Amino acid sequence: MASYLVPSIMNGVQIQRFGGPEVLQYKTDLPVPSPGYGELLVKNDYIGINYVDIYWRTGMFGPARNGIIGREAEGMIVSTGVGGVGKFKAGDRVVWLSYGSYAEYTAVPASLAFPVPDGIEPGMAAAALLQGxxxxxxxxxxxxxxxxxxxxxxxxxxxxxxxxxxxxxxxxxxxxxxxxxxxxxxxxxxxxxxxxxxxxxxxxxxxxxxxxxxxxxxxxxxxxxxxxxxxxxxxxxxxxxxxxxxxxxxxxxxxxxxxxxxxxxxxxxxxxxxxxMRNIGGDFQLWCTKLFRTMAKHNITIHIHDTYPLSDMRKVHEDLEARSTTGKVLVKP
Ligand SMILES: NC(=O)c1ccc[n+]([C@@H]2O[C@H](COP(=O)([O-])OP(=O)(O)OC[C@H]3O[C@@H](n4cnc5c(N)ncnc54)[C@H](OP(=O)(O)O)[C@@H]3O)[C@@H](O)[C@H]2O)c1
Structure with missing residues (x-):
């Protein structure tokens, strides 16, 4: 099985209090999480941005784990917890829907990760997942x-x-x-x-x-x-x-x-x-399969407004709230 060198610290965006875009702090020394039972450690390549991230930032949904918000990303598994991860292994490319995507690495439940289908361009799985x-x-x-x-x-x-x-x-x-x-x-x-x-x-x-x-x-x-x-x-x-x-x-x-x-x-x-989450119930894998099949069958295209660097997350939130974005916004760690 492939093994990857995982650093102990990472870049990420953290909030320590709720508020406007100014509460999003870019950090270069956040601890890289360890995957627990049933979890995958994913090195995120593309982070999908959603309007709901603003509700998390302003406190509508309560505090985020470790102060890191963001619901989805696409990347490569670099390690797994001991047991409970099914067929997933280090080196697999996945897209996931969980919590804490505003970072280089996220530990996510294997049940909420999905293999990136062949033929999907880099970034497009993260662009499609939550909104699609x-x-x-x-x-x-x-x-x-x-x-x-x-x-x-x-x-x-x-x-x-x-x-x-x-x-x-x-x-x-x-x-x-x-x-x-x-x-x-x-x-x-x-x-x-x-x-x-x-x-x-x-x-x-x-x-x-x-x-x-x-x-x-x-x-x-x-x-x-x-x-x-x-x-x-x-x-x-x-x-x-x-x-x-x-x-x-x-x-x-x-x-x-x-x-x-x-x-x-x-x-x-x-x-x-x-x-x-209520709409998909416990059927995440099934709905993901349906999503990527629908994209292929109906030639669904995803309009990418822009891809911002992670260090520009404040600007991302300002642009979203100013209504100046269209389609999907991506961020690259
Ligand atoms: N319930 C769920 O689980 C769930 C999941 C996904 C999304 N959502 C909701 O779906 C909606 C769309 O999400 P999205 O991520 O796709 O965002 P989005 O539509 O890309 O961005 C929000 C858009 O809302 C419009 N808007 C109208 N009044 C606004 C105002 N006062 N302030 C800011 N924007 C305003 C703007 O378009 P115009 O400039 O054309 O007016 C803006 O571009 C959001 O309400 C989000 O919370 C809910």
């Missing part, structure tokens, strides 16, 4: 999208958004994407949105959706924005439609009067009912 898995569960589990459904995707040029546009095209849905700039709208169209609306400039999003759908409204709303779209969602959802809220980039979603949905026999699926 989540989008896949939204269209295939949370709501089963049918051919011809009208679907509204908010923040359609974001990471989850571009995935949704492509998956919905593959399902034969009619997609309306929203975004804040002309360039973002063009990107959403390139990835499968049939219609686009600039929700920053459009004064009456509700009327525009009604116009596009010829009064029908949308059968499904996918909303990762939360507060700013709560009211619009309640108005544009069609009879027996579904509003799926899964994020809060603008703040927690507001209340929708029960009567307003009941009158349309519409339903609301809130963030608590569809978090990624």
């Amino acid at each position: 898995l989540f989008a896949l569960t939204l269209v295939e589990k949370i709501v089963k999208v049918k051919q011809g459904d009208w679907v509204l995707v908010h923040a359609a040029a974001g990471g989850v958004g571009l995935w949704l546009c492509q998956l919905l095209r593959a399902h034969g849905a009619k997609t309306i994407g929203t975004a804040s700039t002309a360039a973002k709208l063009a990107l959403a169209k390139d990835h499968g949105a049939d219609y686009v609306i600039n929700y920053k400039e459009e004064n009456d999003l509700i009327a525009r959706v009604k116009e596009i759908t010829q009064g029908h409204g949308v059968d499904i709303v996918y909303d990762g924005i939360g507060r700013d779209q709560t009211e619009n969602n309640a108005h544009v959802v069609a009879q027996q439609g579904t509003i799926v809220t899964y994020g809060a980039t603008s703040g927690y979603p507001g209340q929708i009067a029960h009567g307003q949905l009941a009158a349309k026999k519409a339903q609301f699926v809130g963030p608590g009912e569809n978090s990624l």
Whole structure:
């Protein structure tokens, strides 16, 4: 079996208190973790960035282990714990979904690692994993999208958004994407949105959706924005439609009067009912297999906004919060 020299200290980004991007501290002397039973020590080559990292940084989800946030990365196994790691061995390339990816090395449960399939370009597995898995569960589990459904995707040029546009095209849905700039709208169209609306400039999003759908409204709303779209969602959802809220980039979603949905026999699926880990249940390996097969079958492309060095993590978070990113952001340790 291959063996690799593992240093005792590493570069990484740590937070010692919750707050703005300034709390992200680049360190060059963090201890390299040791893999326990059932764990793999992975040398991360690419770290996937997600908007949820901001919720971790600001304390919405509580403290991170060793102050290191970040949910996913791709790299090579350099050592394994004694037992409980199945077929994984040092030298294997994996992509993983766990905690503590803002570092050169992470000890991750073998149950949450997946072999990088042949033919996947470097960085693309980390770029695909969290947002791709989540989008896949939204269209295939949370709501089963049918051919011809009208679907509204908010923040359609974001990471989850571009995935949704492509998956919905593959399902034969009619997609309306929203975004804040002309360039973002063009990107959403390139990835499968049939219609686009600039929700920053459009004064009456509700009327525009009604116009596009010829009064029908949308059968499904996918909303990762939360507060700013709560009211619009309640108005544009069609009879027996579904509003799926899964994020809060603008703040927690507001209340929708029960009567307003009941009158349309519409339903609301809130963030608590569809978090990624809940959606995939214990079936991580199965959903990963499905993810990479779907990518190949439907020619899914991942638009990489940029690849930043690990030492620039503050800038990464500033850019995300300033809404200046599109698609996926990667970081290289
Ligand atoms: N529940 C889960 O397990 C789960 C898993 C993955 C993702 N999510 C959620 O899905 C959403 C999208 O995640 P992502 O990683 O793909 O991010 P993203 O969409 O790439 O980035 C967020 C986008 O939200 C839009 N936005 C609207 N209002 C905003 C505001 N006030 N501040 C900042 N951004 C605003 C911006 O696009 P425009 O400029 O076009 O408005 C921005 O680019 C997030 O809410 C995230 O929490 C949830």
